[in-house]
Amino acid sequence: MTPTPSGGSASLLSIDELGADGVARIMDLADHMAEVNRRPNPKVPALRGKTVCNVFFEDSTRTRLSFETAAKRLSADTMTFAASQSSLNKGESLRDTIETIGAMGVDAFVVRHGSSGAPWMIDGWTTASVVNAGDGWHAHPTQGLLDAYTVRTALGRAAGFDGVRIGIVGDVKHSRVARSTAAAFAALGADVVFVAPRTLLPPVPSMPTTEDLDGVLDDLDVLYLLRMQRERMTEALVPSLREYTARFGLTPERAARLADHVLVMHPGPMNRGVEIAVDPSELPGAMITKQVANGIAVRMAVLFDILGGGASLEKGAR
C-alpha cells in the first residue's frame, strides 16, 4: 500500500475492479448520503482537510458539477482543472500536469479524459486516489453506480436486482455509460439486454443482445435509453436519425405500451426527437432528473468510500 499524504489509498476506475461487494457497499453508503441531502443544511464534516481536484480533459456539465457538489457536501476542498485553460496549451505533458497538481497536495483526482485507459495511467503516476469520471468509450463507473442506485430506490430493491429486466437501448458500441451501467446492474443481479443495430454493438458484447426493441419492450422493468451521438451519422452507422427513432426510439406509440411501473432512464444530455420522441415529464416512470439528483449522493458515497478509509480496493495492493 502506498500511503497518500493524508492516508487515503483507494481508487475507483471501473465497476469490474470495484466488484459486486463494492457496488453493494456504495449503494448502502449512498442511502446515508441521500439522507444528508434531504436535510435543510446538506453538509457533513466527513472529509474535512481533504482536497479533491477535478481534472477534465473533455467537456462536461453534470458530471463535473455533481462531483464538485458532492465533495463540498462532505466538506472537502475542491479544485478544478479545465484542459482548455491550462499549460497543456504550452506543451506540458499529461504526466507533468498531474505531478504538478499533485505537488499542491491533492487527495483525489476526478478524471475525465477522451482516451480509454487514461485514468489507469494517471493512477500509476500519483499516490493520490483516482476516480474515473469517464474515459473514452471505455468506462464511467459513477454513472453506472448512480443508475443502479436510481433503480434500487425507485423499485425498492435494496436486497438486489434478481429478476429485474433491464434493456439498454442505442449506441452501445461507443458508450462508456452502457458498459459501466450494464456492469453495475449485472453486479446487483439484474438481467440486462443490449438493444441496438448490429453496427452499434461492440464486437464482443458483455450482455445478450437483440435488434428488436418491440420484441422485448413488454418484458422490461427498466428502459434505459442511450444518447444517439449525432456524429455517428457521418460514419454511416445508422441510415438516418428518423429510421433510428422508428426502430429504437421511445416514440409515443411505444410510450403508450409501457406499464406504469416501468422506469425510463437516460444519462443525458438528451436528443429530444431522436432516442426520446416524447416529453419525459409525461411518463410516470421517468427517472431522468432523479438520476441527476442521485448522482450527488452516489458520488458522495464514492468519495467517502475512497478517502474515508472504507474502501476495500487498496491502492498498491491490487
Add this chain to the structure above:
Amino acid sequence: MAEPAGARTGARRVLAADDIGRAVTRMAHEVIEANRGLDGVAIVGIEAGGVWLARAIGAAIERIDHAIPVGSIDASLYRDDIGLRPVAPGAVSDLPFPIDGVSVVLVDDVLYTGRTVRAALDALADYGRPRAVQLAVMVDRGHRELPIRPDYVGKNLPTALIEKVTVDADGVVIESTGGSQ
C-alpha cells in the same frame, strides 16, 4: 471497537437479561423524574448499538407514563477517526420529529472513550438546537478521553483496555482479547 482476532482468555457474563430489563425500567423512571414529566422529551439512539436500547427505554416510558418520540442517529460521518480506520455506517439516521427546543436523551449501549458521543452531539446539532441533551448508557466502562459523562447509567463496569464489552437485551458480556489491544 474492532478487536484483533486473538486467543480469547475467557468471557464472563456480568449482567443477565432480567438485569438489563430492570436497568431499563429504572432508567426510564429516572428520565421521567429528571425531566419533571415528559414535556418536550425525545429519545435518540446512536447507531448501531444504542438503537435497541433507545427503543427499550422508550417502550418502558410508554408503559409507565405515555409514549414519547424515539429516533436514531448515525454519527459515522462526524467521527474524528475517519481515514484512520474503516468506517462502517449503521442504518440511516431516522429522526422524523423536529428537535428544536426538545430535551433529547441520547442513548448508547457502552460509554468508553466518549468519542462516539461527541460525534453524535455534532450530528444532532445539524438537525436543530435541542433545549438540552442528556446521555443514557447501559454500561459505563471508563477510560474516557473527552469531558463527557452520562446522566443515566445501567451499570458502572470498570474494565481493562484489553477487554471487549458486548451489550444486548440478553445481557452484558466482558471478554478478554488476549493482550493485544
